[in-house]
Structure formats: structure tokens, C-alpha cells
Amino acid sequence: MTEEITVETTTTGKPAADPNAPLVEVDDLQITFKTGTGDVHAVRGVSFDIHPGETVAIVGESGSGKSTTATALIKLLAGNGRISGGSIKVEGTDITRYDESKMAAVRGGVIGYVPQDPMSNLNPVWSVGFQVREAIRANGVATGKKNIEAKAIEVLQQAGLGDAERRMKQFPHQFSGGMRQRVLIGIGLGADPKLLIADEPTSALDVTVQKVILDHLESLTREKNTAMLFITHDLGLAAERASKLIVMSKGLIVEAGPSLEILQNPQHPYTKRLIAAAPSLASRRIHSTAGLPVAEGADELDMAALAERHEDTEAAVEAAPVMISVKDLRKTYSIRRGSFKSEPLHAVDGISFDIHKGTTLALVGESGSGKSTAARLVLGLEPPSGGDITVGGQSMAKASAKQLFDLRRRMQVVFQDPYASLDPQRSIGAIIAEPLKVHKVGDRASRHARVEELLEQVALPAELAHRYPNELSGGQRQRVAIARALALKPEVVVLDEAVSALDVLVQAQILQLLADLQEELGLTYLFITHDLAVVRVVADSVAVMERGKIVEAGSTDDIFENAQQEYTQRLLDAIPGAGIEFGN
Amino acid sequence: MSDRITEHYVAPSDPNEGGEVDKVRLSDRKSNLWLDAWRDLRRRPLFYIAIAIVAVVSLAALFPSLFTDTLPNNDCQLANSNGAPTEGHPLGFTRQGCDVYARIVYGASTSLSVGLLVVLITAVIGIPMGALAAFYGGWIDSVLSRVGDIFFAIPYFLAAVVVMSVMPQRNVLVISLAIGGFAWASLARILRAEVLQVKNLEYVMASEAMGRSKFSTLVRHVLPNSLTPVIVYLTIALGAAITAEATLSFLGIGLGSSTMSWGNDIAQAQSSIRVAPMALFWPSLALTVTVLAFIILGELIRDALDPKARARR
Numbered sequence: 001m002t003e004e005i006t007v008e009t010t011t012t013g014k015p016a017a018d019p020n021a022p023l024v025e026v027d028d029l030q031i032t033f034k035t036g037t038g039d040v041h042a043v044r045g046v047s048f049d050i051h052p053g054e055t056v057a058i059v060g061e062s063g064s065g066k067s068t069t070a071t072a073l074i075k076l077l078a079g080n081g082r083i084s085g086g087s088i089k090v091e092g093t094d095i096t097r098y099d100e101s102k103m104a105a106v107r108g109g110v111i112g113y114v115p116q117d118p119m120s121n122l123n124p125v126w127s128v129g130f131q132v133r134e135a136i137r138a139n140g141v142a143t144g145k146k147n148i149e150a151k152a153i154e155v156l157q158q159a160g161l162g163d164a165e166r167r168m169k170q171f172p173h174q175f176s177g178g179m180r181q182r183v184l185i186g187i188g189l190g191a192d193p194k195l196l197i198a199d200e201p202t203s204a205l206d207v208t209v210q211k212v213i214l215d216h217l218e219s220l221t222r223e224k225n226t227a228m229l230f231i232t233h234d235l236g237l238a239a240e241r242a243s244k245l246i247v248m249s250k251g252l253i254v255e256a257g258p259s260l261e262i263l264q265n266p267q268h269p270y271t272k273r274l275i276a277a278a279p280s281l282a283s284r285r286i287h288s289t290a291g292l293p294v295a296e297g298a299d300e301l302d303m304a305a306l307a308e309r310h311e312d313t314e315a316a317v318e319a320a321p322v323m324i325s326v327k328d329l330r331k332t333y334s335i336r337r338g339s340f341k342s343e344p345l346h347a348v349d350g351i352s353f354d355i356h357k358g359t360t361l362a363l364v365g366e367s368g369s370g371k372s373t374a375a376r377l378v379l380g381l382e383p384p385s386g387g388d389i390t391v392g393g394q395s396m397a398k399a400s401a402k403q404l405f406d407l408r409r410r411m412q413v414v415f416q417d418p419y420a421s422l423d424p425q426r427s428i429g430a431i432i433a434e435p436l437k438v439h440k441v442g443d444r445a446s447r448h449a450r451v452e453e454l455l456e457q458v459a460l461p462a463e464l465a466h467r468y469p470n471e472l473s474g475g476q477r478q479r480v481a482i483a484r485a486l487a488l489k490p491e492v493v494v495l496d497e498a499v500s501a502l503d504v505l506v507q508a509q510i511l512q513l514l515a516d517l518q519e520e521l522g523l524t525y526l527f528i529t530h531d532l533a534v535v536r537v538v539a540d541s542v543a544v545m546e547r548g549k550i551v552e553a554g555s556t557d558d559i560f561e562n563a564q565q566e567y568t569q570r571l572l573d574a575i576p577g578a579g580i581e582f583g584n
Numbered sequence: 585m586s587d588r589i590t591e592h593y594v595a596p597s598d599p600n601e602g603g604e605v606d607k608v609r610l611s612d613r614k615s616n617l618w619l620d621a622w623r624d625l626r627r628r629p630l631f632y633i634a635i636a637i638v639a640v641v642s643l644a645a646l647f648p649s650l651f652t653d654t655l656p657n658n659d660c661q662l663a664n665s666n667g668a669p670t671e672g673h674p675l676g677f678t679r680q681g682c683d684v685y686a687r688i689v690y691g692a693s694t695s696l697s698v699g700l701l702v703v704l705i706t707a708v709i710g711i712p713m714g715a716l717a718a719f720y721g722g723w724i725d726s727v728l729s730r731v732g733d734i735f736f737a738i739p740y741f742l743a744a745v746v747v748m749s750v751m752p753q754r755n756v757l758v759i760s761l762a763i764g765g766f767a768w769a770s771l772a773r774i775l776r777a778e779v780l781q782v783k784n785l786e787y788v789m790a791s792e793a794m795g796r797s798k799f800s801t802l803v804r805h806v807l808p809n810s811l812t813p814v815i816v817y818l819t820i821a822l823g824a825a826i827t828a829e830a831t832l833s834f835l836g837i838g839l840g841s842s843t844m845s846w847g848n849d850i851a852q853a854q855s856s857i858r859v860a861p862m863a864l865f866w867p868s869l870a871l872t873v874t875v876l877a878f879i880i881l882g883e884l885i886r887d888a889l890d891p892k893a894r895a896r897r
Contacts (some may be wrong), residue, residue: 002686243590244590249860253593253595254594254595254597255592255593255594256592256593257590257591257592257593258590258592262590264594267592267594268594268595268597269597270597278875338619343806379793380793381792381793405795406793408794409795410795412793412794413789413790413793415786415789415790416786417786420785420786420787421786421787421790422787423787423791423805423808423809424616424617424809425616425617425618425809426806427616433795434796435794435795438794438795438796439794439795460608461608461610464608464610466614466616467610467614467615468614468616470615470616470617470620471610471611471615472608474604476606476608481790484790484794488794505606506606509606511712574626583743
């Protein structure tokens with residue numbers, strides 16, 4: 001594609017800024033939210049600079065104040081939030097006292113913003129073109145209908161949307177997630193801002209799409225020497241994309257500096273733990289620390305240690321009997337097209353795999369690959385259109401209703417969203433005891449004892465039995481979901497994206513728990529995920545799905561070191577931070 | 585890019601920080617949806633006002649003799665027709681010479697009975713229709729929803745007018761059936777929308793995965809989590825039903841004129857509005873205040889159960 005880049009001379013009027021002066025200076029920034037239960041100090045004194053053309057990443061877990069800091073730069077805090085101290089200087093002038101009309105000139109013009117969720121940040125009732133034109137008009141980069149139209153097309157083409165002219169007439173629902181994010185990036189860069197804030201710009205997207213979008217963003221900003229502020233929870237991604245890293249925790253900066261240096265030589269204990277817990281970094285760490293003793297104690301969460309333990313067990317995989325055998329499994333939905341026609345959609349298109357007892361098979365794929373449908377079929381939540389699933393010698397296709405009910409005892413599930421998988425109106429004790437009740441196991445007293453035992457197994461206090469899910473964090477809820485899955489002493493547990501919604505430290509902790517439970521109880525896991533980095537540390541074997549078919553399957557080591565399929569290789573390459581040489 | 589040197593900053597580490605990841609921190613008091621809603625309600629003055637009005641009306645409905653010694657029908661004397669308030673008759677007299685205050689007190693029972701009966705009928709028809717349609721989907725949804733649409737298309741008040749004008753007997757039960765029998769479709773729609781949302785949540789899938797039957801899942805998990813809008817709707821519907829009864833009675837096709845009812849009183853006072861406006865005013869006020877109390881109660885419950893829907897204060 002030939003791109004014409006109009007070089008705009010912005011020197012008119014203003015004297016050329018000193019290239020060494022920072023573009024944005026944040027000094028002792030404090031942000032307070034007013035809530036029903038008193039003031040919450042979300043950001044407690046944060047200072048950093050962003051120089052022209054520099055890429056800075058703020059990394060932290062949810063609640064660390066990273067997004068709040070970013071939105072403060074354009075003063076778009078939620079209604080109950082305010083800047084309670086410190087200053088934000090943009091090109092030398094403090095904007096904390098700017099009113100709305102002055103801020104409007106800063107937003108878009110000086111600082112562009114790409115929001116987090118491409119699915120909800122475009123208005124579904126207006127065409128994409130309308131929304132881009134609106135942004136251009138608001139930023140005043142072009143006037144007159146024709147100029148605005150031309151600029152809108154240019155902006156979208158720059159953002160990587162082919163045939164932008166036709167695309168402009170379409171509505172957001174006709175765009176994929178990646179394309180919507182391109183539109184948002186286009187809008188953010190529309191007025192050639194000096195700084196672009198990207199708040200988790202790709203966390204809702206598949207890894208391969210993420211890579212393409214980030215590559216494109218990088219080349220665009222480099223071309224125009226735009227500074228970037230990345231907000232992300234992904235250390236690997238931050239290190240790969242940013243030259244400077246800021247690690248935040250609980251409203252404070254715990255460590256800041258050149259990203260590679262921080263990754264290779266973390267100083268603060270929090271940063272150290274964060275790096276040890278990040279699976280994307282551990283995936284390559286196996287080689288770098290091979291033969292080295294694992295220094296951390298057993299209570300520290302270390303993905304590398306977890307991964308190494310798995311290597312030992314790999315030899316035993318083949319020896320174990322087959323627990324689940326899936327043969328030529330199919331699921332076809334009919335999709336309505338036009339008024340009376342329907343088209344078949346092969347969500348799962350003839351997949352076969354075996355899982356040996358006591359091992360973990362990871363079913364990997366991007367959204368729409370059919371991996372979740374496969375999980376629902378294995379769980380018997382939906383009838384397959386063809387093929388068979390055998391669990392411990394019992395064929396599901398030939399099973400009677402009674403046999404199917406008994407089969408459910410041996411197979412349990414943990415879902416992705418810890419906030420949706422527990423009934424909010426039941427106490428934790430009732431939730432964990434429910435499978436026992438449904439299957440009429442034991443009496444009241446024995447069920448109560450089992451609940452306490454299970455809570456202990458997942459490292460939660462026993463008094464939680466009388467509490468409700470709303471008092472728990474996401475990770476704790478996920479432990480409850482695991483306890484519920486284990487209540488009937490199942491042989492198989494299906495983990496449907498069970499750790500995808502969790503922060504890295506919590507995710508590492510849950511993965512550790514799952515590994516411990518597997519060893520202790522001899523569980524067989526079917527691990528459904530889109531995150532290859534996690535697969536590396538938990539799975540014994542991997543099956544990669546693409547459009548309803550398994551394109552490649554094998555042991556975890558084979559797949560990661562010697563992927564045969566181009567698709568698998570693409571997935572592997574897209575893991576953020578995988579290419580970074582990692583010290584310890 | 586410039587070769588600017590970025591310094592490596594490390595915050596002083598707090599020895600108390602770190603250690604346990606994701607530690608369970610429980611508050612001293614238990615908390616769940618209903619407890620939180622109750623705590624929220626208890627902090628609102630309007631809640632107490634609404635509850636007090638509902639309590640007084642309910643008390644009057646159950647034990648009218650607590651409020652007045654005068655009988656609403658038997659103590660009427662034409663000599664007092666449209667009379668001004670006197671000792672023991674604080675609100676004056678109707679055209680028939682009956683005590684206005686006594687009639688209002690005794691009328692409360694009718695209004696409240698109609699309100700409660702209508703709500704009961706609405707719930708008994710509307711909840712199964714909405715829940716089953718949404719949860720099972722497919723042809724069950726098509727059939728139930730179309731039946732609901734038919735009832736929805738008929739304005740329930742118009743239907744009640746037609747039913748009441750052909751009924752030989754017009755008592756509290758008949759009028760409640762006439763109103764409730766046509767008003768349930770809205771409830772079914774509201775519940776259907778809620779169930780459609782709840783049934784796709786993971787805990788519903790989890791319930792089925794552990795072997796619970798579909799119907800049992802519906803009753804145990806889906807319905808309890810879909811009831812918030814139902815409770816709110818029914819509270820407001822109770823007020824609306826009282827208004828509907830009064831309106832039908834006012835039109836002369838509600839309860840028989842011998843039944844004590846605010847609607848009947850308003851209708852009868854209308855003919856002498858010029859000479860004795862207060863005989864019209866007092867039952868109207870009783871009606872308005874009662875209905876308002878129920879509607880406010882419904883709004884408050886909705887706010888308490890769904891803090892997100894709360895208007896910004």
C-alpha cells in the first residue's frame with residue numbers, strides 16, 4: 001500500500017519546543033474518589049515525565065490506580081473523582097486548573113486517547129464514518145464538509161482499514177473487534193496529538209490481532225514522533241513495546257525505569273513477585289534457568305518452578321490410562337440467512353483427542369475457534385451433532401439419562417467469569433454443598449463437614465461458609481468455584497478459561513492451587529484457554545483449534561519448540577514479551 | 585530517538601507489604617443482596633414515611649373500629665346532608681348525611697383488598713408465563729409470548745370496563761379478576777427480559793453441569809435472581825390497581841354502590857361538588873396518598889436492590 005503522509009508544519013506561531021523538555025510532567029499527583037463509605041485515595045502521589053516521542057508503559061494489577069492516572073491526564077475522571085493534589089504540566093503549563101473548554105483543546109489536539117474496550121466505545125447507532133468525522137470536527141483539524149470527509153478517510157487508512165471509503169458507511173456491529181480498535185486508534189490519532197494514551201488497547205482482542213494492532217500503532221507513532229502512554233496489566237507486553245516502565249501498586253509507583261533493566265534486574269519485592277508470576281515471561285524462562293536451582297521458597301509463586309515440575313511428569317503421561325476419549329466430535333448450528341434460508345455453521349468440525357488420567361490437555365484457540373463449544377459438548381451441556389465422547393470407559397452417546405446423571409458426578413467444570421459463576425443469593429457454604437445435594441450425597445452434617453474440608457483445600461477460611469460471594473475478590477470466588485467443582489470428588493475437571501479474568505499474581509496462585517490439587521487428587525484437566533503463555537506452565541499436551549478443527553496437537557514441549565503449523569507459530573509469536581531475553 | 589538517560593527508580597519497600605496474595609478480608613458484618621438493600625432502606629427517611637402510610641392504611645383496613653366509632657352506613661342522617669365538620673365528625677358529612685371520615689376508614693379495606701388481590705392474580709399468571717417463556721425458549725416462548733402479546737395489546741383498563749359492565753355480580757373478587765386478568769402481561773414481559781439475561785450467566789450453566797434438571801435450575805437459581813424487577817413492578821402495580829378500582833367505581837361500573845369504596849365516595853360526592861367540595865376532596869386525598877406511598881415504596885426498593893439504577897444525588 002502506498003501511503004501519502006502529509007507532513008504538517010506545526011511551527012507556525014509557537015517557537016520550536018526544546019526537544020529535551022518533557023512533554024508531560026506529572027508531579028506528586030493525588031486523586032481521590034468520593035464514595036458512600038468515605039474518600040478513597042486511588043492515586044497517592046505519583047510523579048513521572050513523558051518526553052516527546054517516548055513510549056512509557058504503566059503496569060499494575062486492577063485497582064493499582066494505573067487507569068485513573070491516565071484518565072487524569074485528560075481530566076476525564078469519573079464524576080466522583082477529583083485531583084486532590086499535585087500538578088500535571090502539559091508542555092510546561094499546569095492543566096489541573098483548566099476548565100472544560102480549555103481541556104477540550106488539550107484532548108485530541110495535544111493528548112489523544114484510545115479507550116480500553118473496542119466493543120463498547122463506539123456508538124452502535126451511528127455509522128463509523130459519522131463518529132470519525134465528528135471527532136475530526138471537534139478537534140478542528142479540518143473544516144468544510146469535503147475536507148473533513150477526506151481527512152476521515154485518511155485517518156482510517158492510516159489506522160490500517162482497507163477500503164476506508166466504503167467502510168465509513170458501515171456501523172460498528174459490522175466490524176470485528178480488531179477493526180473497531182483500529183477505528184478508535186484512528187480517532188485518537190486523528191488530530192496528530194503529541195501524546196497518545198492507550199488504556200489496555202488490546203486486552204479484549206485475540207493475541208494475533210493484538211500483535212498486528214500494536215505493530216501498526218508502533219509504526220504510526222514512530223513516523224510522527226508521537227509519545228505514547230500504555231496502560232496495561234501485561235508485563236511482557238509493556239516490556240516489548242515501551243522503553244520506559246512504571247510499575248504501580250495501590251496508588252503508588254513502586255519501581256520505574258528502562259523496561260529491560262526492570263525486567264532483567266527488578267529491585268522492588270513487588271516487581272520481583274510480579275515478574276516471577278507472569279506466565280508470558282516464564283514460558284521462555286525455562287531455558288534460561290534450566291539447570292539452575294530455583295531459589296524461591298515453596299510459598300513464593302514462581303511460574304518457572306511450576307513449569308519445571310511439569311516437565312518431570314511429562315514422561316508419565318503416556319503410561320497413564322486414557323480418561324477422556326473424544327472421537328470425531330461435531331457440532332453444527334444453523335444460522336439464519338435471509339428470510340427462510342439457513343446455513344450450517346460447523347462450530348466443532350470433527351475433532352478427536354485423548355486425555356490420559358492425571359494429566360492436563362490444553363485446548364487452545366482464538367475466539368470463534370470452537371474451543372468453548374467443545375467444552376460444552378464434553379460436559380454434556382449440549383448434545384453433539386456427531387461423534388462420541390468416552391469418559392472413563394462410559395460412552396456418552398450410548399448413555400441412558402441415569403448413566404448421564406452419574407457421569408456428571410465424575411466431571412465438573414470451572415468457568416471463566418468469577419463474578420457470574422456463583423449465585424449471588426446463596427451463601428458460599430450452600431454453593432459448595434449444592435452438587436452434594438443434587439446428587440444426594442450424605443446428610444446435613446456430613447455435607448457441612450465436606451464444605452469445611454473443601455474450603456481448607458482451596459485455602460479459604462472456614463467461616464466463609466456463612467458469607468456471600470459479594471464479599472470476595474475475583475480470585476477468591478474462583479477458589480469457591482474450584483471447591484464446588486471438587487465437592488463430588490470428580491475425576492475430570494473442565495477449566496473453561498478459568499484463570500483468564502484474574503490478575504497475574506492471583507492467576508499464578510490459582511494455577512499453583514490447580515497443580516497441587518491435580519497431584520493430590522489425581523485429577524484430569526481439560527484446560528480451555530486462549531492464552532498460550534499459561535498453557536506452557538500448566539499443560540502436558542496441547543491441541544490447537546482453528547475454525548472448529550484441531551490443526552495441531554502434541555506434547556507441550558513439542559508444540560512450543562517445534563510447531564509445525566504456521567497458525568500455531570503465529571500464535572506463539574504473538575505472545576507479548578516472548579522474544580525478550582530474560583535475566584534473573 | 586534521543587539517548588536520554590532514564591533513571592531507575594525504586595520505591596522504598598514496606599516490610600509489611602506483600603507476603604500473602606489475595607488475602608481474604610471479611611468485614612465484621614455479614615453482607616448480601618437483601619441485607620445490603622435493607623441497610624440502604626433503613627437510612628432513608630422517605631422509606632419510613634411510606635411504610636407509616638401503608639401501615640396506617642393496613643390497620644384501618646383490618647380494624648376500622650380502632651379509628652372511628654361511627655358506622656359509615658347505619659349512622660347516616662339526611663339532616664346532616666353535606667354538613668360541615670362537627671364534634672366527632674372531623675371531616676363533615678356526605679350528601680346522604682354519612683360521616684366522611686368513617687367512610688374513608690371503612691373504604692380502606694376495599695381498596696387494599698383489591699390492590700392485594702390484583703397483585704396476587706398478576707403474579708400467579710405473569711410469573712409462570714414470563715419465566716417459562718424465557719427459560720425454555722423455542723416454541724414454548726413463541727406460544728406464551730404471543731398469548732401475552734394479545735393481552736398486552738388490550739388496554740387492561742378498557743378490558744376491565746367491558747368485563748365489569750357485563751358482570752351481573754360486582755364484588756371485590758370480580759373487579760380484581762377483571763383488572764389482574766388483563767394486567768399480568770406487562771409483568772410477564774418484564775420477567776421474561778430479566779430471565780433471558782440471567783439464564784445465560786455461568787452459575788446457571790454450572791447448575792446444569794452438576795446435574796440439576798432444567799426446571800429445578802429455573803426455580804432454584806434463575807427465578808430468585810430475576811425477582812428484583814418483579815417486586816418493584818408489583819409494588820407499583822398495587823397502587824395502580826387501587827386507582828383502577830376507584831376509577832371503575834367512579835364510572836359506576838366498579839363495586840356496587842352499597843360497598844364502601846373510595847371510588848364510590850368520589851363518584852357520589854361529584855354531584856354536589858359545588859356545595860360540598862370537601863366530601864370529594866377527602867376520599868381523593870386518601871386515595872392519592874395511599875397510591876403514592878406504594879409507588880414510592882416500589883421506587884425505593886428498586887434503588888436499594890439495584891444501586892446502579894439509583895439516580896445520582
